[in-house]
Amino acid sequence: MTSGLRSAFNFGLLGGVVAWHACLVGMVESFSERRLIGETVELSYVWLVGIVLLIGYLKARNVQAPGIAVFHSIVSGATIGAALTLLALLTSVFNLRDIFPFASPRLVELLTLERGIADALGLLFPILGGAVLGAAAGGLALAPPIWRRTITVALLVTVLIGLLRDIFAAIVPRDVVSLIFTSRGLLPMGALVVFVVSGALTWLIGTFGLPGISTDASSASRSVATPWKYAYLGFGVLFLLTFPLWGKLFLSNVANFIGLYIIMALGLSLVIGFAGMLDLGFVAFFAIGAYTMAILTSPKIGTFTLTFWQALPFSMLFAFLSGVVLGLPVLRMRGDYLAIATLGFGEIIRILALSNFLKPYMGGAQGITSVARPEIAGFVISKPEPFYYIVLIGCVVAWFVAARLKHSRLGRAWMAIREDEDVAQAMGINRVETKLLAFAIGAILGGMSGAFFAGLVGSVVPKSFELLVSINVLAVIIVGGMGSLPGVLVGALVLVGLPELLREFAEYRMLVYGAVLVVMMLFRPEGLWPEAVRKRELHKDETSAPQRVTTSVTASTTPSVKD
Amino acid sequence: MRRLGLRIDFSQLIVWIIGLLLLALVVIGTISTLQTGKYSAQQWRDFVVFGIAQGSIYALIALGYTMVYGVLGLINFAHGEVFMSGAFTGFFLANALAENGMIDSNPILSLIAVILLSAAVSTGVALALERIAYRRLRRAPRLVALITAIGASFFLQYTFRGLYGSGVKVYPTVEILQGSVFGIQKTMIVVFIGAISMLILLYLFIQNTKMGKAIRAVSEDVETAALMGVDVNRTISATFAVGGVMAGVAGVLYAIIFKQVNFFMGFIPGIKAFTAAVLGGIGNIPGAAMGGLVLGIFESVGPSLFLEGLGIPAAYQLKDVIAFLMLVLILIFRPTGILGERLATKRV
Numbered sequence: 001m002t003s004g005l006r007s008a009f010n011f012g013l014l015g016g017v018v019a020w021h022a023c024l025v026g027m028v029e030s031f032s033e034r035r036l037i038g039e040t041v042e043l044s045y046v047w048l049v050g051i052v053l054l055i056g057y058l059k060a061r062n063v064q065a066p067g068i069a070v071f072h073s074i075v076s077g078a079t080i081g082a083a084l085t086l087l088a089l090l091t092s093v094f095n096l097r098d099i100f101p102f103a104s105p106r107l108v109e110l111l112t113l114e115r116g117i118a119d120a121l122g123l124l125f126p127i128l129g130g131a132v133l134g135a136a137a138g139g140l141a142l143a144p145p146i147w148r149r150t151i152t153v154a155l156l157v158t159v160l161i162g163l164l165r166d167i168f169a170a171i172v173p174r175d176v177v178s179l180i181f182t183s184r185g186l187l188p189m190g191a192l193v194v195f196v197v198s199g200a201l202t203w204l205i206g207t208f209g210l211p212g213i214s215t216d217a218s219s220a221s222r223s224v225a226t227p228w229k230y231a232y233l234g235f236g237v238l239f240l241l242t243f244p245l246w247g248k249l250f251l252s253n254v255a256n257f258i259g260l261y262i263i264m265a266l267g268l269s270l271v272i273g274f275a276g277m278l279d280l281g282f283v284a285f286f287a288i289g290a291y292t293m294a295i296l297t298s299p300k301i302g303t304f305t306l307t308f309w310q311a312l313p314f315s316m317l318f319a320f321l322s323g324v325v326l327g328l329p330v331l332r333m334r335g336d337y338l339a340i341a342t343l344g345f346g347e348i349i350r351i352l353a354l355s356n357f358l359k360p361y362m363g364g365a366q367g368i369t370s371v372a373r374p375e376i377a378g379f380v381i382s383k384p385e386p387f388y389y390i391v392l393i394g395c396v397v398a399w400f401v402a403a404r405l406k407h408s409r410l411g412r413a414w415m416a417i418r419e420d421e422d423v424a425q426a427m428g429i430n431r432v433e434t435k436l437l438a439f440a441i442g443a444i445l446g447g448m449s450g451a452f453f454a455g456l457v458g459s460v461v462p463k464s465f466e467l468l469v470s471i472n473v474l475a476v477i478i479v480g481g482m483g484s485l486p487g488v489l490v491g492a493l494v495l496v497g498l499p500e501l502l503r504e505f506a507e508y509r510m511l512v513y514g515a516v517l518v519v520m521m522l523f524r525p526e527g528l529w530p531e532a533v534r535k536r537e538l539h540k541d542e543t544s545a546p547q548r549v550t551t552s553v554t555a556s557t558t559p560s561v562k563d
Numbered sequence: 564m565r566r567l568g569l570r571i572d573f574s575q576l577i578v579w580i581i582g583l584l585l586l587a588l589v590v591i592g593t594i595s596t597l598q599t600g601k602y603s604a605q606q607w608r609d610f611v612v613f614g615i616a617q618g619s620i621y622a623l624i625a626l627g628y629t630m631v632y633g634v635l636g637l638i639n640f641a642h643g644e645v646f647m648s649g650a651f652t653g654f655f656l657a658n659a660l661a662e663n664g665m666i667d668s669n670p671i672l673s674l675i676a677v678i679l680l681s682a683a684v685s686t687g688v689a690l691a692l693e694r695i696a697y698r699r700l701r702r703a704p705r706l707v708a709l710i711t712a713i714g715a716s717f718f719l720q721y722t723f724r725g726l727y728g729s730g731v732k733v734y735p736t737v738e739i740l741q742g743s744v745f746g747i748q749k750t751m752i753v754v755f756i757g758a759i760s761m762l763i764l765l766y767l768f769i770q771n772t773k774m775g776k777a778i779r780a781v782s783e784d785v786e787t788a789a790l791m792g793v794d795v796n797r798t799i800s801a802t803f804a805v806g807g808v809m810a811g812v813a814g815v816l817y818a819i820i821f822k823q824v825n826f827f828m829g830f831i832p833g834i835k836a837f838t839a840a841v842l843g844g845i846g847n848i849p850g851a852a853m854g855g856l857v858l859g860i861f862e863s864v865g866p867s868l869f870l871e872g873l874g875i876p877a878a879y880q881l882k883d884v885i886a887f888l889m890l891v892l893i894l895i896f897r898p899t900g901i902l903g904e905r906l907a908t909k910r911v
Contacts, residue, residue, distance in 0.1 A: 025725025099655050101728050278706055280713075329578045329895045336638045336709050340837060341894045344887035347834075351887075355880045467830075471717060478710060511721035517714025518696055521707050 008059055008072035012079020015055035019048055019080055020087055023111075026102040027508055032110055035185040036162040044110055046159055048084070052077050052130050056137025070138035077134020081127035084111050088123070146206045154199030161194050162186040163502055171246055240392060244385035252384040254500040256456055259391035260449045261496045264469075265476045265488045266398045267445025272474070273483030274411060275438035276418030278339040280470050281326075281346025285443040287465035288322050289315040289450025291353065291362060294460045297372035300363070308374040308455050312448075319447020320440050327439035331432055346470055354462040367461030371454045387456050394452055398445050402485055405441070414438055415483075468510065472496070475513045478520055481527025490529045578895060585892070592869040602867060605746070610864045616751040616820060618859020619758030623813035624836035625843070625851040626765060627689070627806025633782035633846035634802045635701065640712035641692055643833020644719035645807055649685030650814025650824045651723055653677045654732045657818075661735030670739050674815075678757075682811030688719065689807030693800060716830075724826035731825045734818045754816045761812050762852050765805065769848065774801050782846060831883065835862075838890040844900025853902065862886050 022028055031043035056073035063069040087103075088111040090096070096103035115122030140148055161168070162185050169177045180190025244252045264286060271279045296304045296311040306314075330341045353362050362368070373382040374390060381387050405411045413434045416424035425431050454460050476495050480487025495516075499509045520527065596602075602610075624646050631639045639645075660666045660673040696715045700708045740749050769775040777798045780788040789795050817832065818824055839858045843850025865885040875881065893900065 021722065025722055027725070100726055102725070276706070278709060329581070329891070333894055333898065335705055337841075337894050337898060339709060340638065340834070340841075341891050343834070344890045348884050348887050348891075351881065351884050357875045357881065471713065474710070474713070508721070508725070510717050511725065514714045514716065514718030514721065518711050518718060521703075521711040521714065522696070522699055525703070525707055 004063065004068065004072060005075060007062070008075040009079055011055050011059040011062075011072075012076040013083070015051055015076060015080040016083025018055075019051050019084055022047055022051065023084070023087055023107055024100050024102055025508070025511065028110060029102050029104060029107050030507065032106065035182070036159065037186045037188055037191040041162075041185075042110075043163070049133060052080050052133040053137045053140075055080060056134035057141045059134075060138040060141035066142050069142060070135055073134040073138030073141070074131045075134070077130035077132070077137070078127050079130070080134075081125075081130025084126040084130070085123050088112055088126070146203065149206055150199045150203045153202040154195045157198035158186070158191055158195045162191065167250065167501060170250060171248055244388045249384060252388045254497060255388055256384055256391050257500055258492050258496050259388070259395050260453055260456075261473065261476060262395050262488060262492045263391075263398045263449040263452070264446050264473050265480075265492055266395075266402045266485070267442040267449070268473050269442075269477055269483065269485065269488055270402060270405065270414070270438050270445075271442040272477055274406065274418065275414040275435055276335075277331075277435065277438065278335060279342045279439070279442070280339045280467075280474070281342035281344070281349075282442070282446055282473055283465050283467065283469040284326065284342075284346040284349040285319045285323060285446030286450040286453070286469060287346075287349050287353065287462075288443075289319045289447030290454040290460045290465070291368070291450075292318045292447070293451040293454040294363075294368040294371045295361065298368045298370050300368055300370055306372070308372045311372070312451050315451035316444045316447045319443045319450070323440035323443025324436060327436045327443075331435045331439070343467065343470070346467060350462055350465050350467075353465065363460075365462060367459055367463075369459040371458050371460065373458065374455050382458070384456070391452055391456070394448060398448070399485065401441070401445070406485070410434070410437060471510075471513065475517055478517060479528055481530035484527060484529055484531040487527050487529040487531075491527075494528070582892065582896060585888075588873065589869045592871070592873040595873070596868055596871050601871070607864070608746075610867065611860055612747050612751050614860035614863030615856060616754045616859070617863060618839075618856040619755050620813045620817050620820070620855070621832065621836045621839045621859055622852040622855025623758055623761055623809045623816070624832060625839040625855050626762075626809045626848060627803075628837050629840040629843070629845055629848060629851040630778070630782075630802050630806050632840070634778065634785075634799055635697065635708075636705070637697065637708050638712065638837065639692075639697075639803075639806075640709065640833075641696075641716040641719055642689075642806065642810060643829035643831075643836070644716050644723075645685050645689045645692070645829070646810040646814050646817075646832060646836075647824070647826065647829030648688045648719065648723060648814075649681035649683075649807075649811035650818050650828065651727055651732070651826065652684040653681035653811075653815050653818065654734060654824050656680045657734055658732075666735055667738055670737050674737070678812055678815045681815045682808045685811030685814060686804050686807035689803040689810070690800060692719075693803040698796075698799075716833075720826055720829070727826070729826060731823050733823050736822070737819075740819065750819050754819055757812065757816050761809060765809065766848070768805070774798070778802050778805075834890070835886050838886055838893070841890065841898070842893055842900055844902045847900065847902050850900055850902035854900065857901075858886060858889065861889060 027047055028044040031047065034043035035041070036043050036046055056077045059076045060069040060073045063072050088108045091103045092105070092108045111126055112119065112122030113125045115125070140151060143151070165181050165185055169181065180187055180193060186194065243255060264282065267285070268279060268282045271277050271282070292315040293308070293311050296306045296314055297308060299305055304311075326342070326345050330338050330345075333341060352358055354365055356364055358364075373380050374387075375381065381390065413424065413429045416427065416429060417431065417434055421431060424434075453464070457464075472495065476488065476491035478491070479495055480489070480491030495513065499505055499512075505512070624642065627642045627645065628639060631637060631642070657666070657673070657677045660676070666673045692715055696711050697708065700711055740753060743749055744752065769778060777788070777793045778801060780791065780793050781795060781798045781802075785795060788798070814824075817828075835858060836855065839854035840851045841854070842858055843852070843854030862882050862885055866879045866882045869885075870881055
């Protein structure tokens with residue numbers, strides 16, 4: 001019992017550390033002006049509430065007996081609250097602002113519900129709030145799965161819609177917007193409606209299943225009845241084809257960036273996911289594609305003035321060649337050395353593009369402007385809305401290439417190499433040639449994405465090709481699931497789409513990416529939408545523990561870079 | 564060719580040709596630079612001195628990479644951020660000391676205080692990193708651990724950016740460190756002496772203490788060490804702690820030379836220090852020290868010596884290219900480093 005309580009306290013401390021972190025890096029204060037529901041529910045609180053709910057939930061799942069579980073969640077929640085009270089006290093007693101800019105009076109106001117530390121109620125507020133939320137999370141953890149899912153989804157959808165208010169306002173007629181939104185967030189009534197509707201939908205789907213899809217729990221072999229399959233497919237195609245018409249400028253722009261990342265991520269997926277080589281310099285190929293496009297088409301450089309379509313094959317060709325040239329030397333290295341060497345290559349390309357040395361050819365720090373826009377039948381495509389279709393076609397092509405390669409002879413050779421290079425070689429697979437092909441085909445897709453990027457933006461600057469791009473693409477693949485193609489879509493939507501939509505988070509994007517990479521690797525290395533095979537492998541040894549949240553990783557089953 | 568009994572691996576051939584071409588370029592560049600006589604002997608000496616000072620900082624950081632690699636077989640990608648966290652935090656103490664005049668009235672004591680704080684913060688970060696991110700993944704595939712390390716690196720960078728702000732902070736100048744002795748800047752001398760004494764301390768620690776012996780034992784063979792009664796968890800933590808101390812000291816030394824710190828400062832020195840570790844042979848402690856010095860000197864002398872001779876304008880912009888190119892070339896041609904690896908099992 002006491003050890004149980006201690007564990008609840010430890011969970012609370014962990015949550016407290018996370019909450020302190022969130023407060024001190026400014027994730028709470030920066031969002032305090034952002035209203036989510038009505039005039040009272042602010043985004044800053046939602047963040048802290050989320051931490052408490054998550055910790056309380058995890059704690060309750062960790063305990064077997066129901067009554068004790070809720071009690072423990074309350075203890076954990078109150079501990080987090082106490083940590084926040086302590087932070088408020090420290091912040092207002094000592095002047096920490098010189099060192100921590102976000103340990104400000106505003107933070108104290110937020111934490112004490114605008115009452116200040118002189119008011120006992122203000123000081124108690126985080127603790128009480130934490131306890132109540134802990135109880136709620138504990139209750140949620142004990143609820144039957146269908147209700148748990150319903151409430152979780154409904155909560156998430158409500159928060160998301162509240163966050164995306166501006167985007168809905170842009171694409172939905174004004175009368176409808178004013179029904180559920182205020183000028184800054186959701187109306188209280190609107191929030192309720194959204195909550196109830198999304199909850200009801202989730203409950204219905206969870207209980208009866210989508211029409212035509214059997215609710216067989218083993219999602220790997222989901223069978224879809226044929227007419228419904230066509231209906232869903234048709235709906236999906238219609239959605240994608242009409243997107244710019246109702247998505248307008250802003251959403252088309254976001255979709256284009258998601259698309260470019262999908263193309264890149266599919267390319268990198270061949271290298272990391274299929275062949276198991278960690279390439280941290282993938283941005284090099286993106287840069288080579290973009291610069292080739294710019295150099296060949298821009299009149300500013302002036303040596304060549306091809307059109308977009310004439311230059312596109314060259315972009316891909318140069319990316320391919322550079323893939324071969326960069327690939328040849330590094331392919332013999334062991335896995336982790338390969339990662340660092342490719343990272344070095346990526347940086348070399350960027351520094352060269354930035355240097356005065358190559359300025360006459362690559363534009364130096366100012367980059368190259370007036371890159372040619374694609375032109376179809378005399379119609380110049382320079383706006384994001386029509387460009388969307390080009391990116392869409394690019395995605396489809398990239399998807400087709402990756403999906404067809406995956407189960408081809410070459411794809412199976414890649415996976416054999418990923419699992420065990422020596423055995424693969426013994427089976428007659430040419431190691432160098434196979435790895436080189438993965439590298440080079442991945443590079444083609446990267447180059448294509450880069451060429452589109454240059455055509456879309458109309459200029460290239462070295463700043464667009466920093467290491468962060470490589471890390472973003474890597475995160476997309478990891479979050480989606482290594483080697484999983486649908487995972488790439490999920491990863492790109494979550495990691496590229498959401499931050500573009502939620503511009504307030506831009507500041508914290510890399511912070512969240514880093515945390516996501518670590519947490520994913522620790523708890524769910526197979527990704528959000530894993531390959532069926534890999535999921536089975538990873539969960540082989542947990543036959544009867546569906547209650548556990550964590551996943552054990554065994555050394556033999558995750559894709560690995562062999563020594 | 565095959566008829567002649569020669570088996571030439573085509574890709575290997577291309578790699579060697581590229582290597583020879585680069586070597587030829589370096590030689591041509593060097594000769595033509597020396598012929599023009601653009602730089603005086605005094606200038607060359609300054610380049611070398613700066614290279615040694617910079618290289619000794621790389622050496623200190625490289626120790627963290629090399630020791631952790633020896634023990635865990637993991638590239639601790641976030642080690643650059645361990646270095647950054649100490650230097651960044653040390654700034655606030657240095658600034659406070661400068662404001663109340665301590666730094667001028669009692670410079671050595673304040674320097675030691677800043678170094679102690681910086682080393683403490685770096686050590687804390689390194690230990691937390693090991694405990695939270697890496698401990699669970701010891702048996703996981705290398706790719707998983709490496710991705711975790713990359714994630715941790717970005718998380719730390721942007722955490723510090725959030726905590727302390729994204730601006731560049733300028734370390735206060737210390738009066739007695741201004742000027743030069745025998746034509747060599749005092750700061751360079753201080754940095755070099757600081758780094759060398761840390762290296763000697765580390766060497767004594769590794770060779771003569773019980774924990775040092777345990778670290779050596781674990782890098783040799785984890786299982787056997789555990790059977791012999793070595794507490795593996797504690798030893799690995801100690802390895803990270805030692806790496807953290809070195810990185811923390813390196814952070815302050817870096818601030819003495821370059822005067823400014825920001826949240827992104829750990830990234831490039833981190834990769835260069837890794838290069839230094841590979842250069843000397845990863846897992847090899849004297850190798851890391853030597854690799855750091857060699858890299859530092861190459862980077863400082865290289866742009867003027869090799870590149871300007873080739874007629875490249877603003878060659879100093881390309882000094883990072885030299886470092887990264889060296890990294891790639893070593894990994895290709897001599898992945899075991901100059902002094903050879905000290906790893907129990909060869910991992911090629």
